[in-house]
Amino acid sequence: MQTASTNICERMGRSLEISEFMHSTMIGCHLCNKSICEISLLLNIPQSTVSGIITKWKQLEQQQLSHQVVGHIY
Numbered sequence: 001m002q003t004a005s006t007n008i009c010e011r012m013g014r015s016l017e018i019s020e021f022m023h024s025t026m027i028g029c030h031l032c033n034k035s036i037c038e039i040s041l042l043l044n045i046p047q048s049t050v051s052g053i054i055t056k057w058k059q060l061e062q063q064q065l066s067h068q069v070v071g072h073i074y
Contacts, residue, residue: 018045023053030054
């Protein structure tokens, strides 16, 4: 029998791996101005996980933007 947490996550070692769908849902909530606390409560995921995923997403966005700017200069 699967629990709710194993329905949205895959078991990876000792921790749970968040699905791509959940990543996208978290980013979508963030873009809709939901707080980390609100996203955490809504998706039943720890605030530290939500914060980490949003932080990594922001860093990736910055890297992609910097590569686009450098690509247009040359």
